[in-house]
Amino acid sequence: MAQARKPKLAVWKFASCDGCQLSLLNCEDELLAVAGHIDIAYFPEASRAMAKGPYDLSLVEGSVTTPHDVELIQRVRRVSKYLVTIGACATAGGIQALRNFKDVQEFVSIVYAMPEYIETLATSTPIADHVRVDFELRGCPINKEQLLEVISAFLHGRKPNVPPHSVCIECKRRGIVCVMVAHGTPCLGPVTQAGCGAICPAYHRGCYGCFGPQETPNTDSLSKWWSHLGVKDQDLVRAFRTFNAWAEAFREESIAHEK
Amino acid sequence: MGSSSLDTELAVLERDHLQLLLDILGKRGYRVVGPTVRDRAVVYDDLASVTDLPVGWTDEQDGGIYRLKRRNDGALFGYAVGPDSWKKFLHPPVVRLWRDKTGGNGFQLVEEDEGVPRFAFIGVRPCELHAIAIQDKVLLNGKYRDPSYEARRQGLFVLALNCGHAGGTCFCASMNTGPKATFGFDLALTEVLEADRHYFVVEIGTELGAEILREVPHKAASQAEKATAEGIVAKTAGQMGRRMYTTGIKDLLYRNYESPHWSDVAKLCLTCGNCTMVCPTCFCTTVEDVTDLAGEHAERWRKWDSCFTMDFSYIHGGSVRASPMARYRQWMTHKLATWIDQFGTSGCVGCGRCITWCPVAIDITEEVNAIRRSERGS
Numbered sequence: 239m240a241q242a243r244k245p246k247l248a249v250w251k252f253a254s255c256d257g258c259q260l261s262l263l264n265c266e267d268e269l270l271a272v273a274g275h276i277d278i279a280y281f282p283e284a285s286r287a288m289a290k291g292p293y294d295l296s297l298v299e300g301s302v303t304t305p306h307d308v309e310l311i312q313r314v315r316r317v318s319k320y321l322v323t324i325g326a327c328a329t330a331g332g333i334q335a336l337r338n339f340k341d342v343q344e345f346v347s348i349v350y351a352m353p354e355y356i357e358t359l360a361t362s363t364p365i366a367d368h369v370r371v372d373f374e375l376r377g378c379p380i381n382k383e384q385l386l387e388v389i390s391a392f393l394h395g396r397k398p399n400v401p402p403h404s405v406c407i408e409c410k411r412r413g414i415v416c417v418m419v420a421h422g423t424p425c426l427g428p429v430t431q432a433g434c435g436a437i438c439p440a441y442h443r444g445c446y447g448c449f450g451p452q453e454t455p456n457t458d459s460l461s462k463w464w465s466h467l468g469v470k471d472q473d474l475v476r477a478f479r480t481f482n483a484w485a486e487a488f489r490e491e492s493i494a495h496e497k
Numbered sequence: 498m499g500s501s502s503l504d505t506e507l508a509v510l511e512r513d514h515l516q517l518l519l520d521i522l523g524k525r526g527y528r529v530v531g532p533t534v535r536d537r538a539v540v541y542d543d544l545a546s547v548t549d550l551p552v553g554w555t556d557e558q559d560g561g562i563y564r565l566k567r568r569n570d571g572a573l574f575g576y577a578v579g580p581d582s583w584k585k586f587l588h589p590p591v592v593r594l595w596r597d598k599t600g601g602n603g604f605q606l607v608e609e610d611e612g613v614p615r616f617a618f619i620g621v622r623p624c625e626l627h628a629i630a631i632q633d634k635v636l637l638n639g640k641y642r643d644p645s646y647e648a649r650r651q652g653l654f655v656l657a658l659n660c661g662h663a664g665g666t667c668f669c670a671s672m673n674t675g676p677k678a679t680f681g682f683d684l685a686l687t688e689v690l691e692a693d694r695h696y697f698v699v700e701i702g703t704e705l706g707a708e709i710l711r712e713v714p715h716k717a718a719s720q721a722e723k724a725t726a727e728g729i730v731a732k733t734a735g736q737m738g739r740r741m742y743t744t745g746i747k748d749l750l751y752r753n754y755e756s757p758h759w760s761d762v763a764k765l766c767l768t769c770g771n772c773t774m775v776c777p778t779c780f781c782t783t784v785e786d787v788t789d790l791a792g793e794h795a796e797r798w799r800k801w802d803s804c805f806t807m808d809f810s811y812i813h814g815g816s817v818r819a820s821p822m823a824r825y826r827q828w829m830t831h832k833l834a835t836w837i838d839q840f841g842t843s844g845c846v847g848c849g850r851c852i853t854w855c856p857v858a859i860d861i862t863e864e865v866n867a868i869r870r871s872e873r874g875s
């Protein structure tokens with residue numbers, strides 16, 4: 239497919255830890271291929287490139303937490319043909335969405351010496367709450383193979399192979415022994431979207447839910463089973479309130495167990 | 498299988514000679530795979546020696562619970578089936594079907610030619626022989642044969658094992674699939690543990706089995722040894738952890754397509770797909786086409802799929818089975834009813850895996866009971 243013009247890619251950062259952008263930088267070998275086929279036009283994290291838009295594909299990391307973010311995301315949308323959010327922050331508000339359950343002004347007054355300089359919103363919200371998003375890539379952080387898959391798919395006009403089913407399916411395909419059934423270790427895999435390759439169960443840990451809710455998550459039934467395994471309500475709140483605390487299914491489940 | 502020249506007499510193989518049998522299979526070029534302990538479960542993997550087997554291990558199983566336990570003897574096969582089934586070798590979870598080798602200049606499809614090994618399966622349970630026979634029907638007997646399955650299935654050597662221990666979720670006795678192997682094996686063993694002796698009573702299923710047995714020390718089984726082996730299998734039949742009431746089951750499920758009970762089970766079901774992944778007869782797959790960034794290279798991969806995903810029934814406009822209720826009903830009705838119309842057998846062999854490995858202990862035998870009860874209005 240000889241292309242006269244290389245498609246232009248932009249990578250934007252909102253409130254986040256940079257981990258997802260680092261996944262792109264972590265693609266070492268593949269990054270050379272990415273750079274060969276895409277014009278990395280705007281990527282402050284990686285280069286001084288600051289070419290002007292419009293861009294064919296914008297990858298957006300981070301959540302909206304300040305009045306400035308609210309304006310910037312509108313501008314990003316205007317200059318982007320496709321807008322893909324990457325990671326739990328951009329897709330569900332991230333770990334910083336824990337503020338949504340509390341009064342943020344109280345934190346600000348405790349944490350900062352000069353709270354009057356802090357301009358922040360009461361909530362941390364996903365990008366899709368503000369603008370139309372073409373695709374949401376899950377994970378905290380994202381999986382680099384999935385990122386490359388999404389970039390390839392958008393460049394070639396096909397649907398990305400990013401299945402929204404449970405972690406359990408990829409766990410079983412890998413032949414991992416189920417930690418919940420065989421060890422009694424609580425696992426969020428059945429309500430969590432696949433994509434990580436079931437890393438935690440592969441290391442005998444329960445899934446932490448960092449890819450957010452699967453397509454039809456039955457959090458209520460899983461919580462009942464966890465209780466049966468001896469997990470207390472307060473720990474159920476914590477389990478659902480991590481990287482994807484503000485994702486609807488996890489949010490409601492955590493609230494249901496709050497006393 | 499039964500060729501008339503076969504020795505129909507049972508033989509006896511001492512435990513200490515089992516290694517020779519594995520060695521002979523290895524020397525004949527088989528990839529010898531069988532049960533072994535990994536991550537606190539009995540899984541199927543490569544076996545180098547008899548000591549790789551789950552020596553002295555057993556398991557306790559119930560809905561959503563599996564615990565490996567020590568036995569007080571040195572049994573090699575003293576466990577019930579674990580999470581793996583032989584489909585992981587015959588119908589692997591992920592395979593590449595083809596790749597395009599042109600690198601952007603046109604399109605030339607290269608079918609996968611993986612150089613599939615010849616497998617020798619060690620310790621195949623009777624229910625699993627039935628499961629393999631069912632997958633044969635699905636993947637080889639129709640108009641379209643699955644070349645990947647066929648390549649793996651050809652030249653398979655099967656060392657079956659009559660069950661001496663029924664698991665907490667086993668119900669092969671109600672499905673008429675066990676606990677004794679009746680077909681589909683080259684050799685079938687019954688493991689006998691006595692105070693001062695550990696041996697196997699061997700039944701020969703094929704000429705190849707007889708040939709291999711001839712290469713290891715064995716002798717004809719005595720009346721007493723035969724009776725002991727029969728007794729073991731009979732005792733296992735009486736120890737089934739579950740029971741399935743199969744009378745009129747196909748019509749029962751067809752009649753109850755609209756039963757309110759499906760919503761009850763849907764409240765519990767996680768739509769996680771574990772039951773279909775562990776089921777030794779579930780065969781469904783999806784295909785994923787991938788390209789590289791340059792768009793110069795394409796591949797098609799096939800992966801195990803499950804009727805519990807939304808994509809499974811996605812057609813133009815959305816998923817046909819959007820509700821978890823419809824998906825659970827599809828799974829159970831396919832296993833126990835529509836399978837019969839489609840392939841002439843039940844799709845369930847009573848292995849109990851879907852019960853044990855369901856993270857929330859949904860039990861297919863109980864669900865059938867519940868549908869029966871709901872019909873009686875009690």
Ligand code: SF4
Pocket residue numbers: 405406407409410414415416417418419425426427428436439444445771856
């Ligand atoms: S370990 Fe977790 S992700 Fe894997 S099958 Fe069990 S519940 Fe699902």
Ligand code: SF4
Pocket residue numbers: 772775776777778832844845846847848849850851852861
């Ligand atoms: S439906 Fe369940 S019990 Fe029946 S063969 Fe499949 S996994 Fe085994």
Ligand code: SF4
Pocket residue numbers: 773778779780781802803804805827828829831832
């Ligand atoms: S029960 Fe579901 S996954 Fe299993 S064979 Fe039937 S449709 Fe396929």
Ligand code: SF4
Pocket residue numbers: 765766767768769770771772773805854855856857858859
């Ligand atoms: S029946 Fe159990 S294993 Fe199957 S999809 Fe539902 S919760 Fe998962």
